[in-house]
Amino acid sequence: MTSVDLQELTAMALEEIARADSLERLDGVRLRYLGRRDGLVTLAGQRLRELSPEQRAVYGQEFNRATGELRLALEARQRELAVGEEALREDAEWVDMSHPFREPEVGHPHPVAGLIREIEDIFAFLGYQSVAGPELEDDQHNFQLLNMPPEHPARDAHDTFYLRPPAGGWLYRTHTSPVQMRAMLGSRPPLRIIVPGKVARRDNPDPTHTPVFHQVEGLCVDRGVTLGDLKGTLEYVIRALFGRDRRVRLRASYFPYTEPSLEADVACAVCQGAGCRTCLQKGWIEILGSGMVHPEVLRNGGVDPEIHSGFAFGMGPDRIAVLRYGLADLRDLYENDLRLLECF
Amino acid sequence: MRVSHEWLGEMVDLEGVEPAKVADLLTLSGTEVEKVTAFGEGLEQVVVGEVVGLRRVEGSDHLFLAHVATPGQEPREVICGADNLFVGALVPWARPGTRLPIGAEIGRKRLRGIWSEGMLCAPDELGLGSDHDGVLILSPADAEGGMPLDRVYPADHLYELEVLSNRADCLSHWGVARELSALLSRPLRDPETSRPPRSSSAPSVQVAVDSSADCPIYLAELLTGFGDTPAPAIVRRRLAAIGQRSRGGIVDLANYVMFEIGQPLHTFDLDRLPTPESELAVGVRRGRRGESITCLDGITRELDPETLVITVGDAPQAVAGLIGGEASAVGPGTSQVLLEAANFNWARLRSTSRRLRLRTEASGRFERQLSPHLARRGADRFIHLAVRHLGATLGPGAVGGVPLAAAAAIRCDPARISSILGMELSPAEVAGPLRRLQFEVREGRGEILATPSPYRTDVTTAVDLAEEVGRILGYRKVPGTLPPNRQAPPLEALAEPVARLASATCRAAGFSEALTLSLVSGEREGLAPRLIGNLAHLELDNPLSAQLGSLRQGLLQGLLQSAHHNQARGQDQVRLFEQGAAFWGRGPERPEEPWMLALLDLEDDEAVAAAARLRRLMALIASLSSVGGGGVVEFRPVTWLGLHRARAAEVWAGAERRGIVGEVARPGADAFDVRGRVEVAELRLDGWLKPGGRPGHAPPLPRTPALVLDLSVTVPSGALLGPALQAVEALGLPELELVTPIDEYVGDQLGPGVKGWTLRLRLRRPERTLTTAEGDKARQAVLRALELEVGATAR
């Protein structure tokens, strides 16, 4: 055998490598040419012993080059075939990756519960702790300690559900403010709390009323708390809830348990203040009631108004949800229609 | 309450102040303007015409042909449908070419063969209120033929006010003008109240007030010499503008004074009272049982000792502050009156008004603590107008009650006001707004002494003064700041609340968050499974309806209703949860308010698939307890009212029952009209899960490999996994890390009455690799435990 034979053999092998169309066939080619015992090229290599030292050097070089070239070709072809075969196997395991998923696996938050958590987070940022209080109250905490003795005209706005005997001494709280009293009576200033929870008023259900709804109460009592602090807090919170550019205004009002009393309005998003059905032609939408805690109420809570002052506010997350999400009917919030819940 | 811009303008200069500006000022200072409407705008094209001839249109039963004239012009024919016309009537006439304020353009119209020259207008067609009963008939005292109608009804704007419940002083034009005077810094012009000297005609009058707590002041004035003169045009026009009908000179004037000054007045026809020759004895006392009075509205009302009445010669003539008696009512032909200007206790009036289910303009004012100082002003204003415009003569008068205390001065440090409002104000800046509100202010060393206007019963303390200063200056001017924060919030505030943790866990498991009302029908809730067993509902004393008559004892009724709602709208899979308080009460003591979590998983599927959903729900409960720091959960099979008898368990953790879980029994699902199978749970979270959740700790993590072995056994078909695995755990094998049931098999190969379990054991020793022999030994131990506990045999 000569170098020329070796070259022919190599060319044949390369051609067969290129033709092999499966890993199995390729392995056959490898064995035929480079098989450890009887591969054709391997056998050709054994001729080295028969050659003179000079010839041996030349032929040896040829041989090494040929086997190297074949090995590289085998590897390359093997990679090519492997990729193709894996592709076929994967194709057989085809999944329709265009499948649209309209109903994700996780559940959805209720818009009001979600809003309450959002309000809690905003206030947590300002250092307020979220606390709870009982939903059934006595007249004392719901009214009297809040400066609303029996027959007080302000009670008109609090159409109250009373319990029947033997539980006749209890009522369903008409606001979350009694928790203010409980908080003041239960600890010393400084105090920064918010109180989310259910309240009830005797209103027949209609698009703007449900007999049970939610409120978030807030209370801050410390030395030197001012109405300016109330204003700054409310403006921050309202902007956090309604957007940086939403206009806010504070309006003088009256509540028996605050003095001075204020109500906050936001500009109507529907008409931008021009007046429309949503805002009853006012251009503004009432969002919360607030004020400086009345000195008498502080005293009722065991706080000395000569040393401490404070502000309080109450807002309705149900109403805020209606405004923020464009809900047409407040009652929808309590039907738990998944078509609605899945939008949050 | 409705007030007129034009009327206000008489008491405070509104020159150059647009109605929108007035509305804004009032609203921001506390008197909310709900609506501003134009009144009598665009009337300059309408003329006053005189009806000089009138007849029916032939062939019509409701149309009239009026001949209408203006001075110096030929009468024209106008067809009209109203039946209140008469010859000589002065009427608003919109001639062809006139554009009415409501937008309609009037033309010449042919009706029944007659050309109608325009139309005669009703008040609503002119933008003068909503009255459409007939053509507006103008008084010859106000109008004359040919005059443009805007001279009779000058353009005005009306404000619809929502007056705060502590501001009785704002229930009048004078009161609102006081506000505007302060807000605009323009002087206040008080209505003229000068009165003539009394003529001493008989009878004289005396007033006896039983209790000055019921009635601090009662002024009685006799006025004589009334003819049938109507109130002056301006009075009638202003009353019409604010929606009050004209009811004769005397009543109109009394009404006018109420809306102007704010003091309710009552007039009795002196000739219809039981009048003695010498002295009229007026009394203010409580009613007596058995007494009754027929009121102005024709209704006879029973009196009682809680009701305050006005008597003459001890006979009830009026329910004090609420409504007069029919017998002594002023009407056509009244020539002399007894005028009442009084003040009555607000709380008493409120309860009387509620008991009689009657609210009047007068009672609405008294109920809000109207100032007693207004009585004198109101009486004087009426006398002034009656003498001047109705030709009345002032006779004797009398006062009952107690001398009124002057408003007390409030001592106040201007620095205190600055610190309440959070803005630096000099003493002068504090005094200014108060003076503009007609308060008397004296400035001293480091303090001011402010005496509120006698009409402001709501201002009594320094904080009240701060509010007055703030709202008159405008809260817009207060700089917004945040309160000082010198102390860190309590550490408990940092722990994630249980409610949040539970909500997040349930949502992650595919359940959506629901909220339902806490009010339920107790009867209906009895059909839903509940954690609380047999307990009577807490009921409302004054429910809106039976459907909302009881306080809920659990949350599943609400979720079942929501499930029905969703299914009825085409949802085939409903997974919901709700958290909230339930209400458990037994006696007069404070009812318990457990914090509950309920879960519901509904699908219209078969028993096997539903069982898989039930197991997922149970797995969720176990996870919830785990992440919420509630410990290991144990499910104990149980029979439970409302749940499937073979698919119900109590949820136990930490030696206490925390809830129930199972499939709703068919009758319950039917009762809520739900198709398919409903897997539910109701859990009480308070006292179980912990704020902040599981504290967490790091276990040792041995690097030796685990030996995993499967063990298949045959057990009686009633065998329970819970106790079986507990028995395995109780072995306390140190190398047994975990036992997981991986298969339950029921089939023919095993034979009847038995089933197969396959358990996977994970074994490990931290110090070395376990041998196969050790593995077998452990497996044998587990098998023996299962044999003893549930009669298992190896398979």
Ligand SMILES: [Zn+2]
């Ligand atoms: Zn709007």
